[in-house]
Amino acid sequence: MNHQVVTYLAEGVDWIRFDVDALLGQFWNNTIEGLSQGSIYALVALGYTLVYGVLRLINFAHSEVFVFGVFAAYFTFYGLGFRPGPTVTLGIGELILFLLLALIAAMAVSGATAVVLERVAYRPLRRRNAPSLVFLITAIGASFVMQQVLFIWRGGNAEQAIRLLRPEPVFTVFNTAVTNIQIITVLAALVLLVVADTFINRTRLGRGIRAVAQDPDTATLMGVNKERVIMITFLVGGLLAGAAALFYLMKIPQGASYQGGFLLGIKAFTAAVLGGIGNLRGALLGGLLLGVVENYGQSLFGGDWRDIVAFVLLIVILMFRPTGILGESLGKARV
Template sequence: MTHLCVEQYACLAANISFNLDGLRNGFWQLTIDGLSWGAIYALVAVGYTLVYGVLKLINFAHSEVFMFGMFGAYFCLDMILGFTPSGNTYNKGIVLTVLYLGIAMLFAMAVSGATAVGLEAVAYRPLRRRNADRLSFLITAIGMSFVLQEFVHFILPKIIHGYGGSNAQQPIRLVAPETQFTVSGAAVSNITLIIVGAALVLALMTDLAINRTKFGRGIRAVAQDPDTATLMGVSRERVIMLTFLIGGLLAGAAALLYTLKVPQGIIYSGGFLLGIKAFAAAVLGGIGNLRGALLGGLLLGI
């Protein structure tokens, strides 16, 4: 009887140990996956928080700025690397892979940056010149979000006609060459390392630019007191344009990382869904606070 009890306790202890190991491995796996998603949310959230800090405007069309970057990243990667919608991969080595991904990121940043600056010039600047109220800005932001979505919905079938489809609802797939290794029982892929590493570098560069440079001080001055900043010689229009540009550039970088993260494909409405999460991250970190937006993105991802 005693021998049987000892065996039962031993089996129970082994099961508890196994379950604890499984919980620990699951925790680390969720944390690693959450960090990669949080890094993407954080980069997009910066655009929301910077624009709100300067204009006190919730730029709901920022999600479509991100969406333009997604398709810009895809087409650049397709032309340079030879990816196809069917998901065929290639093998050109680590150095060329990183180089081409860097080129694609710059292209996506240029597309999103140009979209953001154009959005500000076409939609928001005329409202400022007429001294429109905040409700007008909000309605315009929501309207431009739908306009940009429907523009891509209309034009995308014509663009992808030679890419294996004619329906804008059909996802465009990008399958990146991926390898995995194990850390503390959790699977870590090279794609995850690229996403987290690139986001960390961009976040540090943005923080330094906003807090240590002349134009960064101008952005903070306009955010704190636009009238006094103008009297001190700061060009408010230039600051606003730079704010949209920075937010657009980061959204473009996040778009490239997103295309690598999501194997099931990208569609024209994908930016809206991620934009909602990024906006929640900005609010979580205290909208208008740069570092808070970055932290909020990471927390939301985890």
């Protein structure tokens, strides 16, 4: 047998390509897929944006708050008696019930995780007036600790896929099938965003959050309970991450892995910055934009360029609009 060693330095293989045909041919598929992935980015991005708006803190451990939600949804499925293997067929009533249960579990676990994280990691630092650098390194440390706890508990392999709902085309747009899971994800993300937006802008608690974001000291003097506001901010961010976790697990059934939040967290944070950090609607816009642009980039330049395209876009937009597309808004005074 021939044992001549082939040199694998790819000669004649393009290191970049401009496949306009693929970009145009795949345009609608990429757009629709990108919007559903972008909705997940947006829901996670809201958590980054809220905490940043109130505390000026980049909560790097938010990606793990999300992953805890993914595991909660997974074990809800498991607890309901579902096992890895072929997708089962469920009645519509059962399906909605089970998904709602998983949604509640994921939101509860992510919300609780976020609140506990705030209590354990950030509140003691705030009491001691620690500089912001300390908060940053604590956030990174907390992220690692939570990740490794999952690793020790569940090991390095992803959980075996459990799926309650198979993606089935519901209707087609421009010859591209739109699946039930995509519809659920996008609609739910929009609904949750409207709810969050209304909560922040129309309710008493929301006014408290905006007040603390604008000027914590004055807000305290005016009788706003700052600690409570901060706790609620983390809770809301956690609840939204929990919802994102369920939709993510429905889309990627193999997603329950200890390091499954890392890349998604960075992308969501990017989405938050892209739209204007501290701005709820900006998070949605940034998430959706990032989701589609990633796919366009992959089709146009090839898979190796997927992440590069997303981050080059971020840099370009920040060059022209340093506060993001919609600008910062949570802390802005409104009449």
